[in-house]
Amino acid sequence: MPIGSLNPIDIGDIAMTSTLTAPQTHTHDxxxxxxxxxxxTSAICAKNLEQLIACYAKDAVLFDxxxxxxxxxxxxxHQMWAACLPCMPNASGTEAQDLSVTVSGDLALAHWIFRFAGIDSxxxxxxxxxxxxxxxxKHQGQWQIVHEHCSIPFDPTRG
Amino acid sequence: MPIGSLNPIDIGDIAMTSTLTAPQTHTHDxxxxxxxxxxxTSAICAKNLEQLIACYAKDAVLFDxxxxxxxxxxxxxHQMWAACLPCMPNASGTEAQDLSVTVSGDLALAHWIFRFAGIDSxxxxxxxxxxxxxxxxKHQGQWQIVHEHCSIPFDPTRG
Structure with missing residues (x-):
C-alpha cells in the first residue's frame, strides 16, 4: 500500500493521532x-457505546x-456496534492520515484513512x-453523522 | 443480503434504472x-473513458x-479507469436503489447501492x-465529483 506517500493529518485540537501537523486555521463548523x-474515535477506542451512538443522526445510513x-x-x-465493540482490538487510539473536511452550510463531508494504534504488533x-x-x-446547532462508509480494498487475487 | 427491504430510487430525469419511482420534486442543483x-453511470456502461473522466474534479480522491x-x-x-473499463462487464445499465442526494450551497453528498443489469445471468x-x-x-457552475468511495462488504467468514 502506498502509505509512505501520504500526508499526516490535522484532526483538530484533539490529539487522536501520533502524527499531527502544525495547527491550521479552521472555521468554527x-x-x-x-x-x-x-x-x-475516542468512543470506539474506549468501547463506549453510548458516546459512540450519540454521534449518529436518527436516520443515519451506514455502509459498514x-x-x-x-x-x-x-x-x-446501535445493534451493530453493541455486537461489534466487545470484539474490537484494545487500541490506545488511531493513526489517521489524509483527513479532508469540507463544510457548506449545514452539510459537511469528510474522508480519511486510519489504522489502530497501540495494539499488539x-x-x-x-x-x-x-x-x-x-x-x-447540523441539526439544532449540533453536528451529527448522517452517513458513514467504512471499507478495506477488496483484492480478488487474495480471495 | 437484505435487498428485498430496500426501496427503488428516483435517480432523476434519466432512466438509468429499471425500478424508477414516481417523479419527485428536486431543486435545480x-x-x-x-x-x-x-x-x-452511462459512461461506465458505455466504457466511454473521456465522458467518465469529465465527471471528476482535478483534485478528486477515490477510494476504489x-x-x-x-x-x-x-x-x-484516469489511469485506473483506463485499465479497468475494458475488464468491466458489458452491461445495459445498472439497477440502483436507495439513492440519497443532499445539497447545501456548493457541496453535495450522495449515496446509493447498485448492481449491473443486462449482463449474463x-x-x-x-x-x-x-x-x-x-x-x-460546484465549480464555475458545474458539479464535479470531488470524492468517491465504492466498496463491497468484506465477509471474513468467506475469506
Whole structure:
C-alpha cells in the first residue's frame, strides 16, 4: 500500500493521532466536525457505546466494512456496534492520515484513512488500513453523522 | 443480503434504472447532481473513458473497491479507469436503489447501492451489490465529483 506517500493529518485540537501537523486555521463548523470525528474515535477506542451512538443522526445510513450491505437508522447501527465493540482490538487510539473536511452550510463531508494504534504488533489489525467517508448534518446547532462508509480494498487475487 | 427491504430510487430525469419511482420534486442543483450520477453511470456502461473522466474534479480522491487504498487526483483516477473499463462487464445499465442526494450551497453528498443489469445471468457481477458514496462540488457552475468511495462488504467468514 502506498502509505509512505501520504500526508499526516490535522484532526483538530484533539490529539487522536501520533502524527499531527502544525495547527491550521479552521472555521468554527470545521472545528466542530473535526471534534465529532475525534469524539467518535475516542468512543470506539474506549468501547463506549453510548458516546459512540450519540454521534449518529436518527436516520443515519451506514455502509459498514462487513455485511450487511447497509444499516438504515440509528437503531440498526446501535445493534451493530453493541455486537461489534466487545470484539474490537484494545487500541490506545488511531493513526489517521489524509483527513479532508469540507463544510457548506449545514452539510459537511469528510474522508480519511486510519489504522489502530497501540495494539499488539502481531494483531492483524495493526497492519490494516481502513478508508472512511462520512457525511454530517447540523441539526439544532449540533453536528451529527448522517452517513458513514467504512471499507478495506477488496483484492480478488487474495480471495 | 437484505435487498428485498430496500426501496427503488428516483435517480432523476434519466432512466438509468429499471425500478424508477414516481417523479419527485428536486431543486435545480439536486437535478444536476442526479444528472451527473446518471451521466457517470452511462459512461461506465458505455466504457466511454473521456465522458467518465469529465465527471471528476482535478483534485478528486477515490477510494476504489480494489487496491490501492486510495487514488489522489484525476490523473491517477484516469489511469485506473483506463485499465479497468475494458475488464468491466458489458452491461445495459445498472439497477440502483436507495439513492440519497443532499445539497447545501456548493457541496453535495450522495449515496446509493447498485448492481449491473443486462449482463449474463451466470456472471458473478450479476449478483454483486456495490455501495457508493460520493461528494460533489460546484465549480464555475458545474458539479464535479470531488470524492468517491465504492466498496463491497468484506465477509471474513468467506475469506
Amino acid at each position: 470545521e472545528k466542530q466536525v473535526r471534534q465529532l470525528i475525534a469524539d467518535q 466494512m462487513k455485511p450487511p450491505l447497509q444499516l438504515q437508522g440509528v437503531e440498526a447501527i 502481531a494483531h492483524p489489525a495493526t497492519q490494516m488500513w481502513f478508508r472512511v467517508t462520512a457525511g454530517y448534518r | 439536486e437535478k444536476q447532481v442526479r444528472q451527473l450520477i446518471a451521466d457517470q 473497491m480494489k487496491p490501492p487504498l486510495q487514488l489522489q487526483g484525476v490523473e491517477a483516477i 451466470a456472471h458473478p457481477a450479476t449478483q454483486m451489490w456495490f455501495r457508493v458514496t460520493a461528494g460533489y462540488r
